[in-house]
Structures are given as C-alpha cells and as structure tokens.
Amino acid sequence: MVHFVGAGPGAPDLITQRGAALLQTADCIIYAGSLVNPVLLGLAKADCTIYNSAKMTLEDVISVMRENEKNNRITVRLHTGDPCLYGAIREQMDRLDAESIPYDDTPGVSSFCGAAAALNVEYTLPSVSQTVIITRMEGRTPVPEKEKLQSLAAHGATMVIFLSIGLVDQVQQALLQGGAYTNSTPAAVVYKATWPEERIVRCTVGDLAESVHKADITKTALIVVGDFLGTQYDRSKLYDPTFTTEYRKGSKA
Incomplete structure (x- = not known):
C-alpha cells in the first residue's frame, strides 16, 4: 500500500x-x-x-x-x-x-492556510472578497494562456501566489497590468510559514518587488494580495443579531 x-x-x-x-x-x-x-x-x-x-x-x-x-x-x-x-x-x-x-x-494543512494564520487574516471578508485565487507566475513551467497572472489579477479578488517569489518583479508588473489592483493595494510575503524561521513582509503592490529584494527573500515564500489585508469590511450576516438562520431567529434592529 x-x-x-x-x-x-x-x-x-x-x-x-x-x-x-x-x-x-x-x-x-x-x-x-x-x-x-x-x-x-x-x-x-x-x-x-x-x-x-x-x-x-x-x-x-x-x-x-x-x-x-x-x-x-x-x-x-x-x-x-x-x-x-x-x-x-x-x-x-x-x-x-x-x-x-x-x-x-x-490531506494536510496547506501553506496558504499557514500564511493566513501567520498574518492573522481572513481571506474572505464580507463586502471585500469572497473569492480566493490560488495561482503561480509563469516561469520555466508554463501556465495555461487563460490563467496568465495578469488575466487573473483583473478580478481584484484575494490572491495567493505560489512558487513565484524568484520572479517577484514580473509578479508586480502582472498584478498592476491586470487593472484591478493599484500601487496602494495591500500585499504581504510570508517566508516559510509556521517554521521557526518564519518571516513576514507587509507592503503594497507598488513596492512589492522592492520590499522582497530588500528582505533578501528568494525562495519558499508565498505572496498574498488584496484588500482583505486592509481594515475595511462589513460585519458578517451569520453572527448579526438581526439575521435569521436555521438555528436562531433574528431580532429587530
């Protein structure tokens, strides 16, 4: 077996x-x-x-x-x-x-879950993003034409980018070319999430490449991008006292 x-x-x-x-x-x-x-x-x-x-x-x-x-x-x-x-x-x-x-x-715990835990974030915030795109930058290993990073970046959803830290300059360029992210869109890099040597770099899309080069991170890191890293979002309906669920009747506001 x-x-x-x-x-x-x-x-x-x-x-x-x-x-x-x-x-x-x-x-x-x-x-x-x-x-x-x-x-x-x-x-x-x-x-x-x-x-x-x-x-x-x-x-x-x-x-x-x-x-x-x-x-x-x-x-x-x-x-x-x-x-x-x-x-x-x-x-x-x-x-x-x-x-x-x-x-x-x-199954095992993926590093994209470990990165979220390291950052103390939720990828799917109400009114901010309900979609997580897990992808990678094209390098020596190609990606399908319809899955080019620039095309996926056009959605503006939460993005987790694997296997691409060594191509961070091209990553930054593709993210901006997508049109939905701007120079001020929050981003972060998590090196070796959950390992003793874990490191976190918080930045924006506009200074992503510079921040990574300054930190001298060249491998074993995830890039996460999106407004979920910001501070603005709506309260969830699930725990709103005015929202009725199968298990709880909502009260009037």
Missing part, C-alpha cells in the same frame, strides 16, 4: 493525526526534500528506509514504490502542505493505477 500524506506547512505539530500515524507505521518514506520539515522523519521506525525525492525522478519514485509493494512493505509518500496543490501527485497516482498498486491520500 502507498499512502500519500500532506506534511503540513512546516511546523511538525501541524501534520494531521492520521498522517503522523502513517509515518509511524511506514516501512519506507519518500519525502519532498527541503520542503518537508525533517523533524517529521523522527516519527519513522528505526528500520524505515527513507528517500529524498528532491534527488529522484518520477520513474525513480515509482520504482521504489513498486519494489516495496512486491515485498509487502508500506510506503508513505510525504509531500509538503497539502499535495493537492502543486504536489505532482496525479502523475504518480496514474502510474500506480496502471500497475494496480493500491494507494490512498491523507
């Missing part, structure tokens, strides 16, 4: 109980290099075989899984955050399907 497990954003106590239990029973762990906190590997059994997938190809990973399955060994494929985002798990699952190797998937 192969278990895909989300390791969480960095802090070792943010892995799920299920994920931790699977690590403790694994005969083999294939983990995502420097992205996964190595403290989690301390949960492994003494005789567990551990591989760093940063040094492996897809074929290498599948070969290890195949060999473990042949020998009735349990494999944990440990990905950072939640592997449903930029985890490259679909191609692994398709290979396992083709070879009739059983697997399951244990």
